[in-house]
Amino acid sequence: MTCVSRRLLGGAVLALAAPAVRAQSRPVRIVVPYAPGGQSDTVVRLIQPKMSEALGQTIVVENRPGGGGTIGASAVVASPADGTTLLFESYGFITQPLIQTSLTYDHEHAFMAIGQAVELPYVLVVKAAFPANDLAGYINEAKRQNGIPFGSPGIGSIGHLAGALLAHRAGVQLEHIPYRGGTEAARDIVGGNLDSAISSANSLRPLVVEGKAKGIALTSGTRRGTLSNLPTIAESGFPGFDFTSWNGMFAPAGTPAPVIARMNEAMRAATSDPGVRERLAASGNDPVSGSAEQFAALVARDRETVRNLVRETRLQLQ
Structure with missing residues (x-):
């Protein structure tokens, strides 16, 4: 290869590399x-x-x-x-x-x-005065009341999807209440204005720890995170249920x-x-x-x- 060819080849390589160098x-x-x-x-x-x-x-x-x-x-x-x-x-x-x-x-x-x-992980919680303490009780209450409202961080959120799938598989009515975020749903749970909510563990964990709400079940396929003491929906009668x-x-x-x-x-x-x-x-x-x-x-x-x-x-x- 001639010196001219080497210079041309080297110039071409540098030209190709230049955008990446500038980006970095x-x-x-x-x-x-x-x-x-x-x-x-x-x-x-x-x-x-x-x-x-x-x-x-x-x-x-x-x-x-x-x-x-x-x-x-x-x-x-x-x-x-x-x-x-x-x-x-x-x-x-x-x-x-x-x-x-x-x-x-x-x-x-x-x-x-x-x-x-x-x-x-997302978690299903109920207000402190709700008459159920586990998923079976929650579903039975939904049947008895012909439906329970649940809040989520919004339409299309994990909370919305998990609630819809749970209602479908359990054969119950769960009315979706979309909020602008998990914090707003948590506020209504504490105030007793909302029966249940499905939101991120970091939004709802403080309520459970402080006794202002009751943790029912995790939406993830396995127990995980800061609420790993709670059972999953999957192990509570709905195998394969996993929304993380x-x-x-x-x-x-x-x-x-x-x-x-x-x-x-x-x-x-x-x-x-x-x-x-x-x-x-x-x-x-x-x-x-x-x-x-x-x-x-x-x-x-x-x-x-x-x-x-x-x-x-x-x-x-x-």
């Missing part, structure tokens, strides 16, 4: 499509420092709430696929395409999975594989850090350190679970 030198923007202080915002801010340290880059968390998460997601879709703008989402990522049918992009194929940060929420990171479709791998390594460094794991656990989350492929498989399974649930129960998500 810029701050990383992580878009949280929900309000500050919520579940997703809390988790990403706990892993942010260690991720930044692992990347050697500044990470800026930007809250873009609205549209059930679609405003923030749309902003990420419209961003360059170079790893500088990412989406930090929850289980709502699965259900939003079924709720927001007017999206201008193919939600299922517009993102690439980077990694999962945490798993989050999560938080994870996504990139716009077309992001190069090396960038995905680099971001996944940074996430795993953060969720494997003992101090970060302790703080995540204290907030009711189970830290996860897995590959991008594992997270993508989880998202695909959950998407199919929700589709089957909608078909089976004729659940209306709009």
